[in-house]
Amino acid sequence: MVYLSRLILLLVPSALLSSQAVAHSFGAGTDQFASFVEGASVVIFDQVTLFATLSLGLMIALWKNRGVVQALPLFIAGLALGFLLAPSVTTWVIMGATVVGAITATIGASLNQQFKPLTLILALFTGLLVQMVSLEGHVWMELSVSIYVGVTLGAILPVMLGAATGELLLEKLPAAFSRIAVRVACSWLAAIQIMMLAFFSR
């Protein structure tokens, strides 16, 4: 009985003092979620950043199983650096990101075994250039925080997708076939990005 009365004493004030439930409102009225989606879309729906990040993901899968655990911190460090440098860059970063993407995909297609330093360096540079392309010319904190979060997660997503798809193929398909299938995919990505470089320079 004592226990029940104590419980009632706790529950009644809690019920009376509680504010309105706002679960799943995503900050209604502030458009935070819309800004987040907009930020993610900047990376995912831009072919330059999408192909560069996908190329990195496939290369990581070719490097080693679960290699993304080691490569992702450097990729995120590149994104952070890109955020700092973005205000000072101009349109040249679009070509820069395509060059890095083409190099990543070409190395992924050409080498039978990937090297750790090369993979990690390319992860850093891909992150750097992808962030600079996405935030090109924007001064620090000019945009809302949710846009920055969206851009960051939008950049990480294709890397994870590429790495996961590559690892899945390498694990599930026969060894003689799987590795070359991922390398063929890399060669396609490399070919597309090499041609894009020519389109840019025309």
Place this chain on the structure above:
Amino acid sequence: MNVKQLVATLTLMFFSSMAIAHTGEGINTGFASGFWHPIMGWDHVVAMVAVGLWGAFLGAPAIWILPVVFPLVMAIGGALGIAGVPLPAVETGIALSGVVLGLLIVFAVKAPLWIAAVIVGIFAIFHGHAHGTEFPTEFNAYGYAVGFVIATGLLHLVGIAFGFLTKLDFGAILVRLGGAIIALVGGGYLLGVL
């Protein structure tokens, strides 16, 4: 259908405007243009399929390495074409690719991997250059690049799939016959008959 329905139908037909569903503006038209470009030209088709077929006689790893080499080198040729860098005898090179690769299949030549890669790579430059030069500027460049790389890869896969016929008793003869047809088509383009 009675007369009223017929009149109504004809009236609607005459006054209807052009259907514009799935016009595919932007990236779609570029993709379609790029995708069909290698497929609609027999000189391209026979060479791409030949790469896959020759791989069947070369065996692993060449059967898979050549389709990696071809798009990479072809893209460089494509880039040269887009940039307007002239390359002599492009059409001759494309026609020769059919003849040479076809004959390599007919005689089931088992070249070392690096020689096979060099042969395929040289011809890929010519094919890429033609694609790059003929790029329609009104279309989306990304779509075009994606379309034509995918179409090229699929044609290689068709060749590889046919190449697996060599596992059958009579399959090698069929594949070599395919090589002869490829060489004839290439010869036809070389002599200006096709």
